[in-house]
Amino acid sequence: MIDAPERITLEEWDLRYEKLYRAGLPQPAYGGPLSRHVSDGDHRLLKLRYDNSPAALRLWNFLLTEEDRLHRARAAGKKIVGTMKDLGTVPVMAYSFDNMVAFYPDGAWWIPCVMEYSAGLLEIADSLGIDESFCPVRAMLGAFVTEAHFPIPNMLICSVGATCDDFSAIAQRLNGLGHSIFWWEIPHRRCPEQAEATAELPGGLSAPRCQVEFVKSELARVKVALEQLAGAELDEERLSAGIRQANLVRQSLAELRYLAFTAEPCPIPALEMLVAEMLAIHYCSDRGETMVVLEELLDEVKVRVRAGRGVLDADAAKIFWVNPVADLQVMNLLEDCGGRLCGTEYLFTHALDPIPENVPPLEALARAALADPMAGSSIDRAERICSDVCRFGAEAVLISRIPGASHCALEGQVISEVVADTLGIPVLEIEVPPVADSMSPTVRTRLEALAETVRARRRSRQNRWRNG
Amino acid sequence: MEKRMICAGIDAGSRAIKVVLIDAESHEIVGEGLADQGVEQDKLASQLFKAVLKRNGANGSDVGAIVATGYGRSAVSIADTTVTEITCHAVGVHRLVPKARTVIDIGGQDSKLLRLDASGRVRDFVMNDRCAAGTGRFLEVTAKRLGVELDALGPLAAGSQHPAAISSMCVVFAETEITGLLASGTAREDIVAGVEAAIAARIAGMAGRSVEPPVIFTGGVAMVSGMTAALQAALKQTVDVAPAPQMTGALGAAILASRQLSGAPM
Numbered sequence: 001m002i003d004a005p006e007r008i009t010l011e012e013w014d015l016r017y018e019k020l021y022r023a024g025l026p027q028p029a030y031g032g033p034l035s036r037h038v039s040d041g042d043h044r045l046l047k048l049r050y051d052n053s054p055a056a057l058r059l060w061n062f063l064l065t066e067e068d069r070l071h072r073a074r075a076a077g078k079k080i081v082g083t084m085k086d087l088g089t090v091p092v093m094a095y096s097f098d099n100m101v102a103f104y105p106d107g108a109w110w111i112p113c114v115m116e117y118s119a120g121l122l123e124i125a126d127s128l129g130i131d132e133s134f135c136p137v138r139a140m141l142g143a144f145v146t147e148a149h150f151p152i153p154n155m156l157i158c159s160v161g162a163t164c165d166d167f168s169a170i171a172q173r174l175n176g177l178g179h180s181i182f183w184w185e186i187p188h189r190r191c192p193e194q195a196e197a198t199a200e201l202p203g204g205l206s207a208p209r210c211q212v213e214f215v216k217s218e219l220a221r222v223k224v225a226l227e228q229l230a231g232a233e234l235d236e237e238r239l240s241a242g243i244r245q246a247n248l249v250r251q252s253l254a255e256l257r258y259l260a261f262t263a264e265p266c267p268i269p270a271l272e273m274l275v276a277e278m279l280a281i282h283y284c285s286d287r288g289e290t291m292v293v294l295e296e297l298l299d300e301v302k303v304r305v306r307a308g309r310g311v312l313d314a315d316a317a318k319i320f321w322v323n324p325v326a327d328l329q330v331m332n333l334l335e336d337c338g339g340r341l342c343g344t345e346y347l348f349t350h351a352l353d354p355i356p357e358n359v360p361p362l363e364a365l366a367r368a369a370l371a372d373p374m375a376g377s378s379i380d381r382a383e384r385i386c387s388d389v390c391r392f393g394a395e396a397v398l399i400s401r402i403p404g405a406s407h408c409a410l411e412g413q414v415i416s417e418v419v420a421d422t423l424g425i426p427v428l429e430i431e432v433p434p435v436a437d438s439m440s441p442t443v444r445t446r447l448e449a450l451a452e453t454v455r456a457r458r459r460s461r462q463n464r465w466r467n468g
Numbered sequence: 469m470e471k472r473m474i475c476a477g478i479d480a481g482s483r484a485i486k487v488v489l490i491d492a493e494s495h496e497i498v499g500e501g502l503a504d505q506g507v508e509q510d511k512l513a514s515q516l517f518k519a520v521l522k523r524n525g526a527n528g529s530d531v532g533a534i535v536a537t538g539y540g541r542s543a544v545s546i547a548d549t550t551v552t553e554i555t556c557h558a559v560g561v562h563r564l565v566p567k568a569r570t571v572i573d574i575g576g577q578d579s580k581l582l583r584l585d586a587s588g589r590v591r592d593f594v595m596n597d598r599c600a601a602g603t604g605r606f607l608e609v610t611a612k613r614l615g616v617e618l619d620a621l622g623p624l625a626a627g628s629q630h631p632a633a634i635s636s637m638c639v640v641f642a643e644t645e646i647t648g649l650l651a652s653g654t655a656r657e658d659i660v661a662g663v664e665a666a667i668a669a670r671i672a673g674m675a676g677r678s679v680e681p682p683v684i685f686t687g688g689v690a691m692v693s694g695m696t697a698a699l700q701a702a703l704k705q706t707v708d709v710a711p712a713p714q715m716t717g718a719l720g721a722a723i724l725a726s727r728q729l730s731g732a733p734m
Contacts, residue, residue: 401597413676416676417676417677420592426591426592426593427592428593428594428595429594429597431597441539441542442578445539445552445553445554445578445595446595448552449552449553449554449555449590449593449595452551452552452554452555452590453554453555453590453591453592453593455733456555456589456590457589457590457591459589459733460585460587460589463587
């Protein structure tokens, strides 16, 4: 069945699902109509607009069935590891074992949005002294208390040091509730001094050799802890194989990102791209299936690009998006306001860059971990953003502040100034709470104005060319 | 004599609705009007629009295109299209002050700083975040707390000898501060001058490191005397108030309507 790519509502997806089902749509075990997740309390789904491809349906179903997968893993005797704050390093180690799955409890920060506050997780966090002056990731505390969103992991691992202050406080509170946490430290990445031994990191960064050695020693501790949990040794060969698998996911995602951000017209909506990118962090509790889901999405995008078909107007303003949004609907809003995604920096670029395969595996993971945007300075982040803006051809940068997130108070201005000074393109900051309905008119005005400004700048450029 | 086609701009702001009618070809202003905003935004906009048309001897068939702007723009059902107030203020100010390079617009609910190129197009803009501390709402809260009308604030501020330091950047907390200042015997004049300085400081913070002159001040708050001086002090720049500052958004919308009518890019 060939259908024009478009963004459709949940109701329209139901009708489309019936047609596809009758036509014999092949589906995985977790397949089915999207609307069934609403009965689980995911009310926000009713207000979103989705890509209409079967590949997108699979992506959403994969995302929304993670809890079932974790329960099945437990029933099958697998060890479950909650990897907190760390975005994309420890999961690579965990998935190198046969009997282990890793997941990302921090992901609970989307539950208040998806369930439109109905789960009461933020109220539980409030009652534990972690109020709205903290990032919405505090919802994770509530999820641990209710045990209604994921099984309590066999082991919790959390990185601290040059990470998010809010998250460190929240994780400590969790620890205080009796959940044992294995802590490992990530230092603030600094520039090597003159004559100091240097190590190259992914993403064109570098760090002093001694910092890499330190992180390597921390990851060696993590490895021992995981081995004890698994009851099996993780030798270099197995870990290297795990890294190669992780890189396959990253490679697939890199290709998808490049096409999604540069092809005209835009071949895939911003919301599906956000979900796809998140898979790189922890594989939604199934690394193998992540690969299948991403490949299917990539194939769909390639078909659309070859056919010159897309989901948005060809003249959509090309926006580079910084930080993930607490309310998924705002990704839809960007497109409703005349924008399209043209590059992203969701605070985990190090989980998208390939892990080095030409060095011993722990060394490679240490280098990847040190390339975490949050471990370095905001200037480093801003420079990477500038580089990616140029690579993807974005015309403006949108910084989405996370309410309560301590890092957002400072980094926005630094990024704005570096981008404005280096590239001279418009930069806009917005703040997005978990459910942004009441703020929708003000956010809409800002996004529409950004799209109008981009178009006005295009016209100015065209006039200058015309006038020589 | 053949009747000329009219284009209209409707600025549905959070406190007031403004309508400007222009000649579609010459862009000469042929009529304007203003009314308080209310719950029934669409009805109020429509009523004002009809009243302005009638006052100027025109009717609906004379109107070629209508553009709505402002916070309530989506509610204006008679509009052919909507454009944000950022673009409309830029167009309106450029028409009135072609050399303008920076526009500061402080309205009832939000504030913005626009950087324009030589052709009057927006190069970049910044807006206040969720808090109303840098907006006209701050002045409304102050007037209410002091028990005076909004238009009395300017003359009051002019009499200030020692502007009070308003430390809070949140309107709700600032109201508490004002209560405390009143209780401690601070003169109302000094409180108002302090609030104006706090709003100006907020705008200067938004502006960042560079503000290219000429700087033009628009929006309803530009009519509050004392605010221009406060902005000049905070920005360390000359700031000029746009002619009819409350109407620049509607004027810009009307000009954009004429562009739409002629098929030119908006």
